[in-house]
Amino acid sequence: MKALIIKDLLFIKGSWKNLLVLFIGSLLISVALGNYLLAMVCVPVWLLASGINTFQTDEFYNTESYTLSFPLTRKKIVLSKYLFSLVMLVIATWIGLIIYAIVALIIRPGFNGLNTDMIKYLIMLELASLIVDAVFYPVIYKFGCEKSRLVLMSIIMLLLGIAAIISAYINTHDIKIDLTNFVNFIQDNGVFAVAGITIVTLIISYFLSVKFYKKKDY
Amino acid sequence: MNIEVKNLNKKFDEFALKDVSIDIPKGKIVGLIGENGAGKTTLIKCILGAMVKDSGTIKLFGKDYDNLAKDDIGVVYDDSFMIETFTSKDINMVLKNMYKKWDSKLYFKYLKEYKIPTKKEIRKLSTGMKKKLEIVAALSHHPKVLILDEPTSGLDPVIRSEVLDIFKNFVDNNENSILLSTHITSDLEHIADNVIFISNGEIIFDRPLKEIKDDYIELDIDKNNFKDINKKDIIRYKENRLDYQVLVHKKNMKKEYEKYITHLTTLDDIMLLYIKGEK
Numbered sequence: 001m002k003a004l005i006i007k008d009l010l011f012i013k014g015s016w017k018n019l020l021v022l023f024i025g026s027l028l029i030s031v032a033l034g035n036y037l038l039a040m041v042c043v044p045v046w047l048l049a050s051g052i053n054t055f056q057t058d059e060f061y062n063t064e065s066y067t068l069s070f071p072l073t074r075k076k077i078v079l080s081k082y083l084f085s086l087v088m089l090v091i092a093t094w095i096g097l098i099i100y101a102i103v104a105l106i107i108r109p110g111f112n113g114l115n116t117d118m119i120k121y122l123i124m125l126e127l128a129s130l131i132v133d134a135v136f137y138p139v140i141y142k143f144g145c146e147k148s149r150l151v152l153m154s155i156i157m158l159l160l161g162i163a164a165i166i167s168a169y170i171n172t173h174d175i176k177i178d179l180t181n182f183v184n185f186i187q188d189n190g191v192f193a194v195a196g197i198t199i200v201t202l203i204i205s206y207f208l209s210v211k212f213y214k215k216k217d218y
Numbered sequence: 219m220n221i222e223v224k225n226l227n228k229k230f231d232e233f234a235l236k237d238v239s240i241d242i243p244k245g246k247i248v249g250l251i252g253e254n255g256a257g258k259t260t261l262i263k264c265i266l267g268a269m270v271k272d273s274g275t276i277k278l279f280g281k282d283y284d285n286l287a288k289d290d291i292g293v294v295y296d297d298s299f300m301i302e303t304f305t306s307k308d309i310n311m312v313l314k315n316m317y318k319k320w321d322s323k324l325y326f327k328y329l330k331e332y333k334i335p336t337k338k339e340i341r342k343l344s345t346g347m348k349k350k351l352e353i354v355a356a357l358s359h360h361p362k363v364l365i366l367d368e369p370t371s372g373l374d375p376v377i378r379s380e381v382l383d384i385f386k387n388f389v390d391n392n393e394n395s396i397l398l399s400t401h402i403t404s405d406l407e408h409i410a411d412n413v414i415f416i417s418n419g420e421i422i423f424d425r426p427l428k429e430i431k432d433d434y435i436e437l438d439i440d441k442n443n444f445k446d447i448n449k450k451d452i453i454r455y456k457e458n459r460l461d462y463q464v465l466v467h468k469k470n471m472k473k474e475y476e477k478y479i480t481h482l483t484t485l486d487d488i489m490l491l492y493i494k495g496e497k
Contacts, residue, residue: 003316007301010311014303057301065268066299069365070316071289074267217269 001072004080005087007063008054012047012088022046023099036103037118041125043099044092048129051085052136052145059145065218078141078209082202085133089126096122120191127191127198134201138208141216219280220244220363220395221265226274228264235260235419238274242363245392247385249406249427250399251485252416253493258399259296261416262367265397266293279362289318292356296368300352302341306334309355317359325358332380346377353381357388364388364396370405378402382409403485415489422492427485435471436487437464437478446474454495465491 026042058064067077100118139148170177186193221242228235235257242248250258263269265276267285278287300309306329314320329336332350340348349369356364364385370378386409388394400406406413406427413430415422423430439447440461451470456463465488466475 003312003314006315007312010304010308011301061299061301062295062297063299063301065263065266066293066295068268069266069288069291069293071286071318072316073285215270218263 001076001080001083003070004067004072004077005084008051008081008084009087011054011057012050015050019043019046027099027103030103036100037121039103040096040100040118041122044096044122045125045129047088047092047095048085048126048133051081051088051133052140054081054084055137055140056145062218068218074213075210078206078213081137081209082206085130085202089130092126092129093123096126123191124194127194130198131194131201134198134205138205138212141209141212219277221279221397222275222277223261223265224275224277226261226264226276227272228260228269229272233257233260233419235264238416238419238421240414240421240424242395242397243412244395245389246411247389247396247398247409249403249410249413249485250397250416251401251403251406251413251489253489254401256416257419258416259367260419262365262397262399266291266365289359290362292359292361292364294349294352294356294364294366294369296371300340300348300355302339304340305338306336306340306351309351313355313359320359322358324360325354328354328358345372346374349373350377350381353384357384362394364394364398366396367399368401369398370400370402378405385409403489406485413485415492417493430485430488431483433468434483434488435466435468435479436481436483436491437466437475438462439464439478443478448472451475452497454491454497456491456495463487463491463495465495 023039023043027039030036030039058067068074070077097119100122136148136152139151142148143151169175219241221240223238223240226235226238233255238257238261240248240261250261252258260269264271266288267283276283278284279290281287304312310322310325313325314322326336328334329351332354334347334351334354335343340351343351349372353366353369356366366385370381373381382405385396385398389396398406398410410427412425413427414424425433434453437447438461441457444455444462444464447464447466451466451472453465453467455465464478465483
């Protein structure tokens with residue numbers, strides 16, 4: 001299992017040039033906007049989304065049939081993808097903090113943006129990326145990378161459609177919704193709420209992925 | 219036996235492996251031949267667990283199927299399966315964490331012996347180098363069985379001969395064995411002990427190569443003389459523009475047939491007549 005995590009890490013290592021370009025780009029935009037959150041979260045969020053890229057690489061190089069010839073159960077192969085995402089979460093958090101330190105100490109000395117809110121946003125965005133991974137993984141195991149894009153697009157379109165209908169209903173019936181409490185709750189407990197949702201989503205996602213992967217031919 | 223497959227079935231929409239039973243004995247190189255889409259890769263993938271069988275049993279090293287037993291199996295597939303941005307050093311990094319018996323020293327010794335660069339990305343290696351790297355990776359955890367799907371395709375004759383020597387040496391200890399699927403049947407004529415012929419998902423024969431060579435004979439008969447051959451003696455025949463190719467068992471050879479023997483029967487001839495010929 002460790003070998004598969006290393007394989008995916010080595011693949012990510014190969015894209016360091018892209019990461020550097022992304023970092024410089026996001027930093028320039030941040031300097032222009034005077035808001036350094038973008039520079040802080042861009043690279044970490046990209047790193048977390050790279051879990052999905054590893055599936056594409058496996059599909060492109062047909063490594064899955066080779067992986068299945070290893071002395072590993074299918075369950076462990078699936079687990080390695082989720083553990084890889086968690087490893088990336090740790091790496092992404094560190095990189096986010098290092099980028100912040102670079103901003104605060106070198107690029108804009110005295111920048112006092114490092115407050116708990118900033119770190120909260122970083123962590124929340126990372127957790128949100130993990131939720132995206134958790135949604136994607138079982139769909140990829142079921143349909144493969146190419147088809148999964150279509151499936152997820154359809155789901156997003158469906159959700160947007162439902163949201164549009166609800167919004168239209170609220171507007172036509174002149175319903176007043178007070179979101180103050182919700183916004184306050186997110187501000188006070190957002191990290192814990194998102195962490196909770198992430199854990200539950202990951203667990204459900206893992207079991208679904210195992211279920212789909214067990215029957216899959218490569 | 220290193221590998222035993224009994225009554226394996228795997229069904230797809232337009233193709234099925236039907237009741238396939240094969241053995242891979244210790245100390246033997248077993249060739250697997252058949253036309254494209256005959257089921258060779260499906261059979262290999264079922265043995266390795268990359269495809270889920272519908273029914274049947276597969277035993278590895280005399281025991282019920284266990285993924286951990288794959289620690290003793292080395293694999294080379296037809297397509298390159300290695301991530302091409304990796305170097306051979308990266309491959310070592312991954313596989314030493316995968317196989318209990320991975321031998322980095324042996325791996326680098328092979329790389330040196332076959333002049334495979336360690337720092338070059340795989341995509342920058344030649345086809346022959348890539349294939350040799352895959353074979354080296356398959357050998358470096360001291361496997362007992364090699365399962366090879368078209369390992370010599372795309373290789374020039376010099377490298378092919380080197381690779382075949384590696385395989386011959388591998389089974390020298392009489393404990394190891396190889397299942398070698400290939401379209402290049404001439405390779406098998408040099409190294410195989412047994413040959414399994416699969417067509418349309420069914421095993422046509424699974425026999426020692428020597429026995430096959432001794433058993434079949436091909437006759438080339440012009441159209442006017444075809445009637446001289448007793449239909450009962452014909453296993454398969456194929457009509458060409460000017461003549462007939464006829465496959466018969468040696469035991470059924472009659473004196474009057476001898477004038478029609480034009481060359482030694484090869485595995486290719488046998489395969490071709492079984493697939494394209496009529497009964």
